Ligand code: SF4
């Protein structure tokens with residue numbers, strides 16, 4: 010019996026969310042994966058200097074005073090950090106509005122790994138049989154992105170810190186080229202010496218992914234096993250000038266943990282970003298936990314999740330720092346019930362992903378699609394194909410980044426944001442204009 014029908018019979022979440030017709034179109038493309046052309050360069054990053062900023066390494070953290078300012082919403086950003094954020098987001102946006110043609114990436118996700126050291130039961134975004142990105146492909150990717158409008162580089166996996174030296178080299182190289190760098194991690198390998206190196210190289214944001222306070226079945230991303238690393242990371246953020254936020258996936262079995270993590274973030278003056286656990290957009294052959302998955306949200310959980318979302322909205326309104334707007338939090342309830350209104354997805358035009366082998370796709374949910382969108386140095390994104398595809402996938406998709414990007418891809422909203430920032434000396438600039 011097809012897996013889709015088995016899941017309907019058992020009332021499990023479906024194995025993929027796309028309409029069957031589009032799913033088949035995107036995953037049964039007859040063409041083999043496109044290949045990269047041979048490289049002209051030596052394929053190596055320059056050896057990063059460390060420390061580039063010995064003064065920062067030696068400087069007192071001044072943590073308590075800075076934490077008090079951050080909690081009062083008055084974190085100080087010096088001129089070079091403000092410039093780093095504006096250069097990463099604002100200038101590429103402006104260029105994308107005035108340059109001819111439809112392909113002007115603002116943010117790129119560089120999948121340096123498709124392996125992971127953990128096994129979160131909802132996660133299909135790793136396969137430990139797949140080799141990581143070579144140094145050559147990573148360097149060529151950054152060089153190619155630099156030749157476009159893109160100046161926001163997000164490392165992705167799997168777990169990017171499986172090879173901390175590669176990430177250090179890549180972030181050092183990219184920061185020198187003016188990229189604003191974003192690092193998501195499960196933090197198991199985020200040792201203090203790794204934090205110092207990455208911060209010194211220019212990482213702007215650490216996305217600290219955590220789903221529970223203590224590890225529980227199916228949810229491996231817990232705070233307790235990495236508590237020492239977390240404490241070090243948040244102490245050093247003010248002197249290095251990076252920001253930290255918790256990235257929390259709301260599952261059926263961590264509703265209390267979500268509240269506790271929210272309060273811990275609040276106590277430490279950092280923001281939170283929430284996602285709603287979802288089954289894969291596209292069926293994943295390598296995903297082991299389709300059956301009897303304790304993390305997926307079922308209809309009988311909706312009321313409890315609604316209650317949690319209402320709690321989060323209240324906290325948001327009372328001043329807790331959150332990446333999600335009140336509207337986005339509210340929309341989670343409808344998404345959980347399978348309702349998403351069409352929206353302005355910019356994937357494939359202003360945001361892209363680069364897979365470990367250098368092939369391209371518009372977004373993370375499409376990582377496993379076999380459709381040919383080209384390779385670095387030779388993209389094949391075409392607006393008619395993207396538009397046709399999005400007629401269907403937008404109504405199944407809750408991608409936070411792409412929703413934020415779509416919402417902000419609007420001159421009036423951007424202008425308002427700039428005026429607001431200018432009004433308080435750009436001291437609210439911590440990254441995106443979402
Ligand atoms: S740590 Fe991240 S990549 Fe690894 S299994 Fe968990 S969610 Fe997936």
Ligand code: SF4
Nearest residue numbers: 354356372402403406
């Ligand atoms: S709506 Fe956009 S981000 Fe979501 S799956 Fe479709 S192309 Fe990707």
